[in-house]
Amino acid sequence: MTIEYSNVRAVVHLDRIRHNYRLLCEAAGRQVIPIIKCNAYGHGLIPLAKTLSPLGAPAFGVGTVEEAAQLREAGIGQRLIALLGPMHPNDYQLCVAEDIVPFVSRMGQLQSLHEAASNFGTPVDICLKFDTGMHRLGFQPDDLIELLSALDGMPMIRPVLVASHLSCADEPENPEASCSQGEQFMDVVRGLRNAGHQVEATLANSAALLGKDELGWDFCRGGIALYGANPFEGTELADLGRNLQPAMEVTAPVMQIQNVPAGQGVSYGLTWKAERDSRIAIVGVGYADGFSRGMSNRGFMNCGGMRAPIAGRVCMQMTLLDITDFEAAGKVLRPGDTVHMLGGPAPGTITPQELADWWQTITYEAFCMLGMNRHEYKDKGEPV
Ligand SMILES: *Cc1c(COP(=O)(O)O)cnc(C)c1O
Numbered sequence: 001m002t003i004e005y006s007n008v009r010a011v012v013h014l015d016r017i018r019h020n021y022r023l024l025c026e027a028a029g030r031q032v033i034p035i036i037k038c039n040a041y042g043h044g045l046i047p048l049a050k051t052l053s054p055l056g057a058p059a060f061g062v063g064t065v066e067e068a069a070q071l072r073e074a075g076i077g078q079r080l081i082a083l084l085g086p087m088h089p090n091d092y093q094l095c096v097a098e099d100i101v102p103f104v105s106r107m108g109q110l111q112s113l114h115e116a117a118s119n120f121g122t123p124v125d126i127c128l129k130f131d132t133g134m135h136r137l138g139f140q141p142d143d144l145i146e147l148l149s150a151l152d153g154m155p156m157i158r159p160v161l162v163a164s165h166l167s168c169a170d171e172p173e174n175p176e177a178s179c180s181q182g183e184q185f186m187d188v189v190r191g192l193r194n195a196g197h198q199v200e201a202t203l204a205n206s207a208a209l210l211g212k213d214e215l216g217w218d219f220c221r222g223g224i225a226l227y228g229a230n231p232f233e234g235t236e237l238a239d240l241g242r243n244l245q246p247a248m249e250v251t252a253p254v255m256q257i258q259n260v261p262a263g264q265g266v267s268y269g270l271t272w273k274a275e276r277d278s279r280i281a282i283v284g285v286g287y288a289d290g291f292s293r294g295m296s297n298r299g300f301m302n303c304g305g306m307r308a309p310i311a312g313r314v315c316m317q318m319t320l321l322d323i324t325d326f327e328a329a330g331k332v333l334r335p336g337d338t339v340h341m342l343g344g345p346a347p348g349t350i351t352p353q354e355l356a357d358w359w360q361t362i363t364y365e366a367f368c369m370l371g372m373n374r375h376e377y378k379d380k381g382e383p384v
Pocket residue numbers: 035037083164165204205206207221222223224225
């Protein structure tokens with residue numbers, strides 16, 4: 001799963017993860033379930049779980065049942081929630097055997113789980129997932145009566161949680177969607193509880209956790225903010241995530257420095273032309289390392305505190321930087337030096353949102369892609 005062939009490193013600062021988690025718990029005023037699906041948004045599944053376990057995380061949210069089983073195998077004792085739910089035949093038994101709480105969003109899953117639990121002789125805890133307006137996974141609120149009667153015939157199924165997911169929580173200019181989803185969810189939770197199911201409820205993601213106290217319910221689910229990206233960056237609510245600290249930095253080595261005479265072009269297609277006699281640094285990162293070719297002629301890297309613009313097309317394992325201005329600034333860059341695509345020393349520090357904007361994507365995708373590279377972990381600046 002890790003890219004083994006590259007010189008790119010994703011450096012993860014565990015002290016910043018702890019800082020962000022504490023901040024989220026404080027902001028939520030209730031328990032926060034860390035969402036560490038997809039290898040913890042590229043930050044590393046097991047290291048993140050081990051970092052957050054001692055801070056009182058009540059549960060962890062992962063994607064696949066298999067990811068949850070990996071955490072169990074690593075000795076994580078908390079409740080493990082598989083947000084994608086069981087998909088493969090083997091997943092059902094795995095949920096029962098490893099005490100994994102799957103999101104369940106359709107009747108077929110319920111039946112297969114009941115069967116697996118009956119065969120195994122152990123009841124299985126589940127989270128009922130409702131679609132309250134995003135129209136992705138989930139039972140419809142209108143299915144509640146039918147669902148309740150199905151559950152009556154499935155004594156080995158124990159609904160312990162009910163969940164839904166918000167479509168527009170990070171868009172303060174668009175509050176109607178969350179409002180309507182909140183109302184639908186309230187009806188569902190009441191219906192389940194009135195029918196005697198002692199479910200705990202969870203609706204809020206990072207943005208709702210920071211911005212919408214009334215949608216907090218029993219647990220909030222903290223994903224992107226845990227990694228230090230502000231879900232409200234660039235909106236009127238940006239202050240709510242102001243103190244989050246980006247936990248991931250991404251580095252690559254300088255391979256060579258070239259003098260390029262005025263009028264010459266660089267990289268495939270010669271799409272960047274030197275307007276003056278130029279100095280070009282060749283950096284060992286490309287699209288095979290998860291650094292999108294869409295970054296061609298867009299954005300910057302941070303070379304020891306000073307930014308240099310990307311020149312020409314991003315190649316498979318190389319990207320070129322225009323460092324012509326470095327000399328006048330008294331800055332020297334040499335082969336073997338390390339540059340940052342994300343983070344790095346001030347004043348050139350590149351924030352997740354800046355990188356995502358150049359990339360024309362969201363911070364989530366930038367983390368997931370670059371986080372496929374090999375990791376280094378640091379705690380208060382020291383390697384661990
Ligand atoms: C990924 C995910 C989250 C976390 O969302 P963030 O915006 O990263 O906080 C919460 N709930 C579900 C169901 C998810 O899939």
